[in-house]
Amino acid sequence: MSIVTAIGHGPGQGAPAAAPRRRARGGAYLLLAPGLAYLGLFFVVPVFALLVTSLYVPVPGGEVGSFQPAFEWANYVRALETYWPQLVRSFAYAAIATVAALAIGYPIAYVIAVRARGRPFLQAMLLVLVVAPFFTSFILRTVAWKQILADEGFVVAGLRALSVLPPDGRLTATGFAVVCGLTYNFLPFMTLPIYANLERLDPRLVEAGADLYASGPTTFRRVTLPLSMPGVVSGTLLTFIPASGDFVNAVLLGNSTTTMIGQVIDSRFFKVSDYPTAAALSFVLMVAILALVAAYIRRAGTEELL
Amino acid sequence: MPKPPEPTDPFLRALVRAQRASLSRRSVLAAGAGAASVSALLAACGTSGTPSSPGTAGPAEDVSDEDKRVTWANWTLYLDYDDESGTYPTLEAFTEQTGIEVTYVEDIDDNDSYYGRVQGQLANGQDIGQDIVTLTDWMAGRMIRQGYTQELDKANIPNWENLLPGLRDVSFDPGREHSLTWQSGFGGLAWNKTAVAAGLRTVSDLWNPDLRGRVEVLSEMRDTVGLIMLDQGVDIASDEWGDDEFFAALEVLDQQITSGQIRQVRGNSYAEDLVSGDALAVIGWSGDITVLNFENGDNWEFVLPEAGGTLWSDNLMVPIGSRRKKNAETLMDYYYDPAVAAEVAAYVNYICPVEGAREEMEAIDPELAENPLIFPDDEVLARSYVFRALTPDEENRYNAEFQSVIGN
Numbered sequence: 001m002s003i004v005t006a007i008g009h010g011p012g013q014g015a016p017a018a019a020p021r022r023r024a025r026g027g028a029y030l031l032l033a034p035g036l037a038y039l040g041l042f043f044v045v046p047v048f049a050l051l052v053t054s055l056y057v058p059v060p061g062g063e064v065g066s067f068q069p070a071f072e073w074a075n076y077v078r079a080l081e082t083y084w085p086q087l088v089r090s091f092a093y094a095a096i097a098t099v100a101a102l103a104i105g106y107p108i109a110y111v112i113a114v115r116a117r118g119r120p121f122l123q124a125m126l127l128v129l130v131v132a133p134f135f136t137s138f139i140l141r142t143v144a145w146k147q148i149l150a151d152e153g154f155v156v157a158g159l160r161a162l163s164v165l166p167p168d169g170r171l172t173a174t175g176f177a178v179v180c181g182l183t184y185n186f187l188p189f190m191t192l193p194i195y196a197n198l199e200r201l202d203p204r205l206v207e208a209g210a211d212l213y214a215s216g217p218t219t220f221r222r223v224t225l226p227l228s229m230p231g232v233v234s235g236t237l238l239t240f241i242p243a244s245g246d247f248v249n250a251v252l253l254g255n256s257t258t259t260m261i262g263q264v265i266d267s268r269f270f271k272v273s274d275y276p277t278a279a280a281l282s283f284v285l286m287v288a289i290l291a292l293v294a295a296y297i298r299r300a301g302t303e304e305l306l
Numbered sequence: 307m308p309k310p311p312e313p314t315d316p317f318l319r320a321l322v323r324a325q326r327a328s329l330s331r332r333s334v335l336a337a338g339a340g341a342a343s344v345s346a347l348l349a350a351c352g353t354s355g356t357p358s359s360p361g362t363a364g365p366a367e368d369v370s371d372e373d374k375r376v377t378w379a380n381w382t383l384y385l386d387y388d389d390e391s392g393t394y395p396t397l398e399a400f401t402e403q404t405g406i407e408v409t410y411v412e413d414i415d416d417n418d419s420y421y422g423r424v425q426g427q428l429a430n431g432q433d434i435g436q437d438i439v440t441l442t443d444w445m446a447g448r449m450i451r452q453g454y455t456q457e458l459d460k461a462n463i464p465n466w467e468n469l470l471p472g473l474r475d476v477s478f479d480p481g482r483e484h485s486l487t488w489q490s491g492f493g494g495l496a497w498n499k500t501a502v503a504a505g506l507r508t509v510s511d512l513w514n515p516d517l518r519g520r521v522e523v524l525s526e527m528r529d530t531v532g533l534i535m536l537d538q539g540v541d542i543a544s545d546e547w548g549d550d551e552f553f554a555a556l557e558v559l560d561q562q563i564t565s566g567q568i569r570q571v572r573g574n575s576y577a578e579d580l581v582s583g584d585a586l587a588v589i590g591w592s593g594d595i596t597v598l599n600f601e602n603g604d605n606w607e608f609v610l611p612e613a614g615g616t617l618w619s620d621n622l623m624v625p626i627g628s629r630r631k632k633n634a635e636t637l638m639d640y641y642y643d644p645a646v647a648a649e650v651a652a653y654v655n656y657i658c659p660v661e662g663a664r665e666e667m668e669a670i671d672p673e674l675a676e677n678p679l680i681f682p683d684d685e686v687l688a689r690s691y692v693f694r695a696l697t698p699d700e701e702n703r704y705n706a707e708f709q710s711v712i713g714n
Contacts, residue, residue: 063452063698064705065425082710151520152583170519172584173569255570256563256713267714270422272706 047286054279065273072276079280083264087284090261091292093175094244097182098190101239102232104183105190109231113198114224130191142181142252146172149253173255181249189238197231198224233300241289261285370632374406377630378438378637379413379420381620382574383597384489386653396649400640406633411436415573416525417445418705424625428454433627437634440488444528444695446621447478455484456624462635465642468661473619485621486638489593489656492679492690493529493616496595496608497587498580508611509537512587513567520586521568522576523559527708528693529616530571530589531555536613536691543691552704560711571712580606592679596655608679610689617690619659655680 054075056067080087112126133141149155149171159165171177201224209219247262254260261281269278385394397408413436414420420441424434428449441449449455460466466486479485495506501520506512512521523530532542534555540547562568569585570576577594579585581602595608624634640646644662651658652670657680667675678686696704 058702061699064448064701147582150582150584168519170569170584173519256568256711257566259713264714267709271416271418271714272702272709273418273422273425274702274706 050279050282053275054283056276056279065275067275075276075280076284079277080284083261083281086259086261086264087281087288089175089259090244090285091288093179093182093250093260094240094246096179097186097243098236098240100179100183101187101190102236105187105235106194106232109191109194109198110224113195114201117203127195130188130195133185133188138185139248139252142185142249145177145181145184146252149177172253173258175254175258177253178250178258178260181253182243182246185246185249186239186243189242190235193234193238194228194231197228201227229300233297237293237296241293244289245285367629368631369629370636373630374404374633375409375630376406376438376633376637377409377411377436378440378634379411379436380438380440380488381414382412383577383594384412384440384620384654384656385410386650389601396641396646399646400637403640404636406636408637414440415575417442419573421445421448425454428452428626431626433629434625437624437628437630438622438637439625440620440622442526442528442618442620443476443478444693446485446623447695449623449625450479450484454626456626456628456631457483458486458624458638459632459635462632463639463642465639468642468644468647470659470661473659479621485623486642487659488620488622488641489651489654490617490619490659491656492592492610492686493524493526493533493589493618494592494608494610495533495587496580496590496606498583498585499605499607501583501586505607506587506609506611508613509533509589512589513562515567517587518567519569520584521562521588522570522572522579522585523568523589524576524591525571525573525712527705528618529591531559531704531708532616532691532693533589533611534558536615537611539613541691542616542693545694547694553707556707556711563711563713591656593654593656596679597653610686614689614691617687617692619657651680657682 052069053067055069055071055073056075057070057072059066059068108126108130112123112130116123116126147153151170151172156165156169156171159171160167160169165171205223205227206219209223214222244260245262247260247266250258250260250263265278265281265285268274268281386396387393388395394410397410401407420439424436424439427434429452439449463486466482469482469487473487474482476482495509495512497506499505502517512523531552535542535547535551538551538555538558540551540555559568563571570579572579574591574594576585576588576590577598580588580590580598590608592608595606598606622638624631628634641650642660644660644666647658647660647663648666648670651663651667652674655674655677658664658667664675664681667681674680682690
């Protein structure tokens with residue numbers, strides 16, 4: 001989440017806060033040191049290595065997977081030319097999954113935080129249910145979905161009987177299944193930040209809305225929703241960013257026509273041993289996400305993140 | 307290396323020819339030229355500062371005598387398994403006999419992805435945490451060529467004498483100094499007998515519109531593209547073909563994927579989809595189908611297509627960096643005991659490389675001893691082909707194109 005943190009602490013926030021506490025500065029840097037060292041070691045160094053690798057060229061006549069240092073910027077052009085459909089598809093799937101997760105996650109968070117307010121046991125139980133999927137492996141749960149949605153399974157049989165699916169229709173190995181998998185797997189990341197935000201919602205503000213003769217929906221639209229925007233922004237970021245780079249769902253629930261960029265990077269790196277293309281694509285993905293997120297945060301406003 | 311005379315036994319002859327075909331002189335020369343130094347550095351994806359050469363580093367000190375454990379990476383459905391107790395009977399017996407505890411991991415789904423995962427560590431001579439790996443001929447050749455394997459000490463593997471003579475002196479590992487055959491097998495057609503009552507005879511039968519969206523093929527390029535090439539009349543074992551033939555076959559694969567005829571391209575996990583019913587007809591491996599039938603009711607059938615099937619062998623090797631080579635060798639020796647080999651063959655149903663296993667098999671299951679997919683006869687071998695060795699350049703281009711076609 002370093003990207004979010006980095007953007008969240010833009011110049012607008014850091015400067016005024018630091019000025020009156022000049023004396024504490026040395027201590028602050030000392031406290032920051034472990035974090036900075038960690039970021040330097042595990043983020044900056046690998047990113048630099050990635051950039052260097054992405055410019056390598058194959059050794060002429062060399063063994064599979066042998067490359068030599070160069071400045072081959074054309075690697076990026078080739079990678080983008082070949083793989084832009086997968087890149088676009090990844091962002092499209094991630095965007096749909098994020099919207100779907102918001103549509104599902106917001107009401108859940110609202111019920112737990114607002115409706116169940118004052119009933120701590122119920123709230124705790126519901127929260128456990130939201131978090132429960134994390135207790136088992138992400139891959140196992142996705143494989144379970146593959147079984148549930150199998151052609152011979154009851155879901156497909158039921159949908160066919162109801163004519164929702166054509167007689168030879170299927171759910172697994174489709175883009176629909178991949179988006180469903182993404183939505184399902186990242187739902188808690190959407191629900192929890194919104195919950196954390198709504199939980200702090202001051203009920204007196206809602207009461208004030210009612211006192212001013214606003215109807216329930218209007219109060220929600222004019223009071224609750226704007227106040228919960230920081231939760232929505234962090235939830236959408238926490239869903240969208242990992243979802244666009246995800247490949248497990250696409251591997252297990254998709255097929256050759258639903259490939260996401262994560263799969264391509266995986267296959268270029270591990271199967272073809274084409275490290276420069278894999279590195280170039282990783283870099284492109286990183287920059288693209290950074291650009292999308294920056295644009296989004298600019299629109300949504302950074303101060304609401306905190 | 308002088309060529310020994312070809313054996314008279316048809317099975318051995320075919321295997322000898324197969325192994326000879328699996329590495330051309332060109333690829334050996336090319337490999338020797340530039341690979342060793344640069345690949346070692348680059349394999350660590352450009353991050354390592356000092357290039358290390360695994361060939362000269364020498365294996366680490368062996369701790370087998372103090373550390374009675376061994377880890378073995380293998381493919382799924384590739385060792386006798388007891389459903390009721392959830393154990394591998396021959397492994398249990400091995401531990402009882404030798405006191406060596408075996409961690410058996412079904413870690414290999416296809417050659418390329420396994421290689422990609424461990425190459426970085428191997429290039430630096432590091433321990434990958436596994437003492438035996440099981441890889442197909444062409445990949446075994448690549449590993450040995452790059453110095454990623456340790457030389458086997460035959461004194462610890464007296465039973466290696468039971469290796470079928472035809473498999474002893476293969477071109478990718480003369481004298482079998484680094485590898486021993488685990489099993490050999492066929493790539494061919496398999497289908498669900500209830501859903502595809504008429505059965506399949508050729509690869510083209512997979513493209514029948516009735517099977518739309520229910521066909522799966524292997525992510526192993528040499529099997530999938532090899533079978534399509536055979537279907538198009540190309541002898542994949544000969545040096546006679548090149549780009550035109552390969553890309554013509556790839557074109558067919560591309561069409562069938564784009565049109566939705568092929569549901570998914572998968573590694574060993576196609577077996578799950580046969581069981582779940584998502585896949586009704588596949589390009590698959592001979593032994594898997596027999597095991598599936600045994601475990602899930604007799605529901606599938608396997609044949610070599612009329613135009614011929616692919617023939618391959620998987621090989622046991624000790625990766626560089628393993629510090630338990632002697633334990634690994636003890637395990638290899640154990641599996642070259644004909645009685646144990648027969649027990650494994652009775653379960654995995656692949657071609658058994660151990661001499662004397664057929665006689666042992668007659669005691670376990672006389673019917674299996676007659677099964678041409680386990681102990682192949684002339685007719686079957688005449689219809690099976692080993693994909694010829696590719697030069698590194700061909701390998702790079704073909705594999706990259708193949709991965710693109712399958713959506714990656």
